[in-house]
Amino acid sequence: MTLLTYLRRKLGLTGTKLGCAEGGCGACTVMISKFHPHLKCIVHHAVNACLAPVCSLHHCAVITVDGIGTVASRLHPVQERIAKAHGSQCGFCTPGMVMSMYTLLRNNPEPSMVDIEEAFQGNLCRCTGYRPILEGYKTFAKVLDFGLWYCALMYDPSKFIPLDPTQEVIFPPELLNLGKQPPRQMKFKGERVLWIQPSTLTELLDLKSHYPESKLVVGNTEVGMPMKFKNLLYPVILAPAYISELNSVQHTKQGIVFGAACTLTLLGEVLRDAVAKLPTYQTEVFKAILEQLRWFAGKQIRNVAVCLEQTIIKYCFKFGAVLMDDNFFPGYRKTALKPEEILLSIEIPYTKKGQYFSAFKQSPRQEDDIAIVTCGMNVVFKEGSNIVEKILLSFGGMAPTTVIPKTTCKKLIGSAWNEKLLEDACASLAEEMVLPPSAPGGMVPYRRTLTLSLFFKFYLTVKHYLAVDLQHEAVPPGQSSEDFVGRPIMHLSALKQATGEAVYCDDIPCYENELHLALITSTKAHAHILSIDTGEAMTVPGVVAFVFAKDIPGSNITGPAFYDESVLAEKMVTCVGHIVGAVVADTQAHAQRAAKVVKITYDELKPIISIQDAIDSQSFYQPVRTMKKGDTAQGFKDSDHILEGEIHIGGQEHFYLETNCTVAVPKGEDGEMELFVSTQTALVAKALGVPANRIVCRVKRMGGGFGGKESRSIILSTVVAVAAMKRPVRCMLDRDEDMLVTGGRHPFLGRYKVGYMTSGKIIALDVTFYANAGNSKDLSFSIVERALFHMENSYNIPHVCGTGYMCKTNLPSNTAFRGFGGPQGMMVAESWMSDVALACGIPSYEVRRMNLYNEGDLTPFNQRLEQFTIGKCWEECLDISNYMKRQGAVEEFNRQHRWTKRGLSIIPTKFGISFTSVFLNQAGALVHIYTDGSVLLTHGGTEMGQGLHTKMVQVASRALGIPCSKIFISETSTNTVANTSPTAASASSDLNGMAVYNACQTLLQRLEPYKVKNPKGSWEDWVNAAYFDRVNLSANGFYKTPDLGYNFDSNSGRAFNYFSYGVSCSEVEIDCLTGRQKTLHTTIVMDVGKSLNPAIDIGQVEGAFMQGLGLFTLEELHYSPQGSLLTRGPGMYKIPAFGDIPVELQVSLLRDSPNDKAIFSSKVLGEPPLFMAASVFYAIKDAITAARSESGLSGPFRLDSPATSERIRNACEDRFTKLCPPAEPGTYTPWAVRV
């Protein structure tokens, strides 16, 4: 059992969250303290509770977020600062952030900025964009420095509770005594596993020969994963962490010897110390290891993991010593160790004069990511010369084991370190470092090119040695201090989120007779189901029942807009991950174990996986949408030039930190049921065969949604509800299940033809979108429509024609995701804009500027642009970013650097606000005033971190004229506000805000006579007087957006209530050899009207921007050619981490731009700023353009999204890429296909 399960299920300490169960997100971070018998002191470490076996914690004290402070008693400064610095939105990552920072401060109450940044390497947040978290926590730093993030502080750091280290919980004295006693062997026997913790080396060796198949476990960061995800069982586990020989550190004449149980954190500390003390020539390997450690996992992993599988040089096993060369790893995850042998220590040698050593790691994300290619390179020169005496190159990522290109190494011996050697080495490496085109992991040409590029980096490094031996608008003057609209008030739940007291769906205490549910899903993309065998699953202890399609009492047909899918697959499966059934058991572990052994036999059919497959077989959902304005044929005739191109935009996983969860509780009569759900919308009654009035869905808050919980959560809720007809049933999906079954952002292919003048002015556009919709229509129709509504982004094109296809494929149905097709439509627009600029040879900012709309222009859907502020945003963005000066500096930099290039880009956005399905543009609210004057507010929107409840309280506060503290929102529920629209389309604060305002107005009118009668009275006086006068103090509010109704056939009617606008500028630097990129600067100017809450709005801008940064530069979903998702967790799927924040970030809200179309002149902005990250993508494209010009290449070129290191490297064509051409398509089966 893991510590996390123990904390949450056995102790009911639900502050610590489950985000991934694989050590990749940090939501489960806790502090573990122990008396270290060998260091003879108490050590505190942040660890991932989801990986830590409870058995390994004997002698340890565990402190969780629940234990360091509460809202009611005393907040810990770490909890207070993240909340007040607006670093908690949905709050699901917050307890983990708090505990990482708390642990750092326990070890070092005055940390440096670097310490703080390092402390968060293992924590992910999907909402905030990270800046406010770091900013709040930097107030603990010895030297306060807010770095290069320009955002006005919307809190007062001088009012923070000071940190007082003397007030911390002490290490329990009984554990201290226990730790000082001689160690003794311990055994723990579980349901299936025997865990033995030997106390001496002799005991360990005896046990290993007695149980040769036993598994040694130290940090469990390697072994824990297959046990959890592949159902692997190790019946005997030996835990050698307390054996003194395995924890020792010895300095010898040759190097430093580390016991095999020394953690990576300890290894780093010792090596850092040695580098500071020893002559530099001796510590070449140490420095290279330290550099690698920076990028090795996160802090929590390094605190417990040992350095077994890494690159180290020499190790001792049992009592012999062996060199760690390519013979050490005979196969994937295999070592030369025999079953009865153990590894005792690892020796890391000193280097000598004339010896140079470098290590490189290229991964999709720099921080906390597994390498694509990694290498260690060692060269020794003949004394006083540049002639190679010995050279050893060793590569990871090029085969199942480490590869040493022996032929190349041999060839280089005796050569001088010069261009000729480089040429020879590259030619030889290109021949020797081959990979089959279908190699697991894909990216074959890139990986091959990397071996050359990394060698080139080593070459340059050695050659060098040889040669030298944010702002916001203040509220208007005179605004009452009790009017909270426009003030940056903190997210109302932030403090509870920081203490772990905020309750999410799975934190609801277990019901006495509750059962747990696990899904049975298809392993085939397209097949008839022949049989389902539950025989073996039934033998798993605790299994109570199975649920299949035949068990659904009502209708098995479902869907949010079109009823074209089934709750449970019956005769046929249409994607890998299609839900076929479910197992219900006494615990989650038993339910999951049983689900994994249900055997389904299939008759397989040919699947359609990618957009290209769908085009080839004309597999489209109907209707195909077209939007047309002007005469494109004439437009092309009138143009000086025409160009054609295409861009593919990859999909994206929502990666909300809280996965989908439902607890269903039957009420025992009349078919009533209560559902606690993490959803943006709720629909289950149909499947239960009862009227909707019997089902109450309750949502307290969600740990993020981003569209992923709009429609896809319905299926899970329905399955759980069906299983819960007799007893309460709970299911919170594991991260891998959630990623597998719920679908994500639609991948898009955009094909375009543009007619333009030599000046860069665009005359005509014909664009076709293909969206990979997956195995059901879900919301794809509206998503493709929104792409068409945004196909021209912010540019005035006289003749436009856009067509949108929904590709019907055998992938899990793709669905709503922040932006809802808008970002894809605009991304294609920026691709043709970039092509036109490159073809004309005119700077892209000039071409973009000359084509921008002006006030009063008509869009392709004939909506007139009023209060059009893009021009203003553009000028402000140029000004704040110092664009022209920056442009000059970029050009100068690129002249001076051959292998590093910089790029710059400025991109506008115009985002339509309203649901395009007109009926959804309605909202309700219910407001009760109690006799003590307190107000209970309910509205139709759900809280998922976006601060909706906070804004609604602000609206009610202004409308009623009372402080926010008198108003409370408990939850969203279908029995208080019925028939709610999904909390989506960025429209929730507009719609619900107006509904709340409407309800408040009704109440105010009812109170008015009592105010008139007693003008000097208080709110409570008026409420009381009204109550005793028998006045109804509850009111409903309702709002529908007026004048909406676009018609595609006539291309007329208003599609949107208004538009949100923004402009962003980014500067990036790329490493042309590896493709690594860094965002150096971003300025964002957003028009948010008159902000309801600038702190929340800036949080939305930054969070959306970072999500866009992930979409356009980093996040890649890989599918096998058979349609199976290969990237099912944070280990394989990389969202931006702390290290990905732009070095310089400036977010600014446009001043003086009230919006007369929404509540209190505000504008919504949940979705619009996401596209601002396109400026990073096009800055990368600009930098690649500079790199290509070095190879004599000019003009338009294709760059698909995301611009990963692989794509950047491949686009920077040069002599190395030419040596590693891709294999001919169709001649091999690739590891992954582009969908």
Ligand SMILES: Cc1cc2nc3c(=O)[nH]c(=O)nc-3n(C[C@H](O)[C@H](O)[C@H](O)COP(=O)(O)OP(=O)(O)OC[C@H]3O[C@@H](n4cnc5c(N)ncnc54)[C@H](O)[C@@H]3O)c2cc1C
């Ligand atoms: C989120 C995350 C990120 C990661 N990032 C990286 C990364 O960036 N780079 C990377 O290389 N790896 C990474 N890993 C993999 C893993 O952390 C490392 O391989 C780590 O070194 C394993 O150490 P551990 O103590 O946790 O191993 P454990 O899981 O405890 O055991 C690892 C293996 O070593 C064996 N073993 C342990 N001690 C001995 C001994 N004395 N003698 C013989 N065999 C022994 C075990 O039987 C087991 O097979 C990551 C893992 C996670 C979960």
Ligand code: FES
């Ligand atoms: S839940 Fe433990 S790291 Fe994600």
Ligand code: FES
């Ligand atoms: S606040 Fe960090 S994930 Fe939501």
